[in-house]
Amino acid sequence: MAEHKLTTPLTDEVVRKLRIGDKVLLSGVIYGARDAAHKRLVEAMDKGEKLPMSLDGAVIYYVGPSPPRPGKVIGAAGPTTAYRMDAYAPRLMEVGMRGMIAKGKRSDAVKDGMKKHGVAYFGATGGAGALINKCIKAAEVLAYEDLGPEALRRMEVEDFPLIVVGDSEGGDLYIEGRKRWETK
Amino acid sequence: MRIIKAEAITEAIAKLGVAMNYEIGADMRCAIAEALQREQSETGRDVLKQIQENSDIAAKGEVPYCQDTGTAVIFAEVGQDCHVDGNLEEAINAGVRKAYGDGFLRKSILADPLRRKNTGDNTPAVIHTFSVPGDRLKLTMGAKGGGSENMSRLAMLKPSDGEEGVKNFVVEAISAGGANACPPLVIGVGIGGNFEKAALLAKKAALRPPASVHPDPFYAAMEEELLGRLNKLGIGPMGMGGTVTVLGVNIEVFPCHLVALPVAVNVNCHADRHGEVVL
Numbered sequence: 001m002a003e004h005k006l007t008t009p010l011t012d013e014v015v016r017k018l019r020i021g022d023k024v025l026l027s028g029v030i031y032g033a034r035d036a037a038h039k040r041l042v043e044a045m046d047k048g049e050k051l052p053m054s055l056d057g058a059v060i061y062y063v064g065p066s067p068p069r070p071g072k073v074i075g076a077a078g079p080t081t082a083y084r085m086d087a088y089a090p091r092l093m094e095v096g097m098r099g100m101i102a103k104g105k106r107s108d109a110v111k112d113g114m115k116k117h118g119v120a121y122f123g124a125t126g127g128a129g130a131l132i133n134k135c136i137k138a139a140e141v142l143a144y145e146d147l148g149p150e151a152l153r154r155m156e157v158e159d160f161p162l163i164v165v166g167d168s169e170g171g172d173l174y175i176e177g178r179k180r181w182e183t184k
Numbered sequence: 185m186r187i188i189k190a191e192a193i194t195e196a197i198a199k200l201g202v203a204m205n206y207e208i209g210a211d212m213r214c215a216i217a218e219a220l221q222r223e224q225s226e227t228g229r230d231v232l233k234q235i236q237e238n239s240d241i242a243a244k245g246e247v248p249y250c251q252d253t254g255t256a257v258i259f260a261e262v263g264q265d266c267h268v269d270g271n272l273e274e275a276i277n278a279g280v281r282k283a284y285g286d287g288f289l290r291k292s293i294l295a296d297p298l299r300r301k302n303t304g305d306n307t308p309a310v311i312h313t314f315s316v317p318g319d320r321l322k323l324t325m326g327a328k329g330g331g332s333e334n335m336s337r338l339a340m341l342k343p344s345d346g347e348e349g350v351k352n353f354v355v356e357a358i359s360a361g362g363a364n365a366c367p368p369l370v371i372g373v374g375i376g377g378n379f380e381k382a383a384l385l386a387k388k389a390a391l392r393p394p395a396s397v398h399p400d401p402f403y404a405a406m407e408e409e410l411l412g413r414l415n416k417l418g419i420g421p422m423g424m425g426g427t428v429t430v431l432g433v434n435i436e437v438f439p440c441h442l443v444a445l446p447v448a449v450n451v452n453c454h455a456d457r458h459g460e461v462v463l
Contacts, residue, residue, distance in 0.1 A: 001227075004320055011320055021227060023230070051241075053213065065290070066247075066253055066288060066290035067289075067290065069288050072246075075247060076249065076251035078250055078251055078252075080331065080444075081331045081364050103364070103366065103423070105363055105364060106362035106364060123422060123424060125231050125234045125238070125422055126250075126366035126453070126455055127207050127238070127250040127329075127366045128234065128235060128237075128248060128250075129238070129247065129250040130238050130241040130242035130246075130248065130249055131237050133247045134241065148291075148302055149251075149291075158274045161305040163231075165424060173227075173425065174363050176425070177227065177420060177426070178363070178417070178423075179425075180225075180416070180418065181224070181418035181426050181427055183418065184416070
């Protein structure tokens with residue numbers, strides 16, 4: 001299990017080196033989006049519209065933060081469960097997305113897309129909303145403001161602690177980790 | 185007849201709602217500290233340490249423990265010899281509104297399950313009211329996360345499925361959905377009653393402290409056995425593999441019809457926020 005300090009955007013070379021179980025400290029710009037924002041991104045692609053940001057090498061964080069206190073950039077900001085975004089993720093990989101941050105198991109279609117396009121799936125600690133808040137140095141709503149907690153956000157993070165839970169070779173820590181520790 | 189003012193209920197819920205979302209209970213802190221001793225996976229221990237650090241940061245009162253500050257679930261046990269001066273449900277909802285507004289908590293409640301427009305203040309709460317002896321009002325509150333709730337299950341088993349069938353159903357539910365529910369988990373199991381009673385029992389059980397034990401030795405033994413079986417699944421903290429998947433299994437039971445064996449499993453994440461107040 002290697003340890004990596006990574007900065008976004010992610011390159012093909014960097015992503016292909018990552019393996020499940022690796023620890024990552026991620027810095028740079030990431031995009032916060034969940035159910036409703038994913039739906040809108042894919043709808044925009046279907047209509048041939050320009051997306052609110054470039055997805056080239058981008059990392060998307062599945063998050064719906066709690067509201068910031070006055071003078072703060074964001075509230076608690078832990079990951080949400082990933083499977084609800086499975087229907088959209090392969091489409092975003094096609095236009096350059098290289099990383100996803102969330103929690104929980106993914107579909108085979110997502111894992112196939114990750115192999116094909118060279119994408120990493122990073123697990124953040126669910127429920128650690130206050131801890132992750134400390135890694136977020138800036139945050140702003142980029143688009144879809146009407147969606148409230150579900151709006152599309154641009155965030156700058158510093159040393160966001162992550163574990164590679166899915167890699168570009170098809171590795172899945174939710175399967176392999178369990179296999180390692182399951183007893184009869 | 186003792187009078188309880190509606191404002192006192194609102195204040196109590198507002199205070200409880202904010203407190204539980206910033207400061208996780210001593211029962212959960214203790215359970216996580218014990219889990220850290222038992223966990224054999226290095227990744228699992230890393231996750232548990234992050235959970236502890238998260239508790240410390242949240243307890244300072246600036247940032248909630250988890251961004252999903254939950255559905256407000258309230259069990260109101262109203263003493264028959266007390267009178268609420270005002271409307272009990274409105275008083276509770278006013279308290280929830282105040283907690284989620286003043287406490288900078290996330291508003292996650294939609295006015296309609298299909299048309300999905302946010303109510304903007306996290307109301308209405310899910311309120312269960314019971315009439316009990318005495319002149320007090322006991323309010324038990326949970327701020328229940330949505331991700332873990334989604335992994336909950338209910339089944340109408342056959343009586344012939346028996347004790348083994350109930351246990352297997354619980355294990356299958358966690359085996360399939362546990363990794364997505366932010367483990368280590370607290371599991372509430374409701375056995376008996378009927379369709380809706382089983383679910384309610386499971387919720388009540390899920391809000392009990394993880395170390396609590398059923399008073400009936402038969403069910404206490406079942407809680408212990410299920411805890412052992414669930415921790416053998418290998419799911420581990422955050423589902424990344426490990427020896428601690430579940431912190432506690434709590435069972436609640438109720439008599440049931442002779443043709444029935446209802447069982448419900450309510451899953452609570454490590455952000456198991458619950459508390460109570462007696463007025």
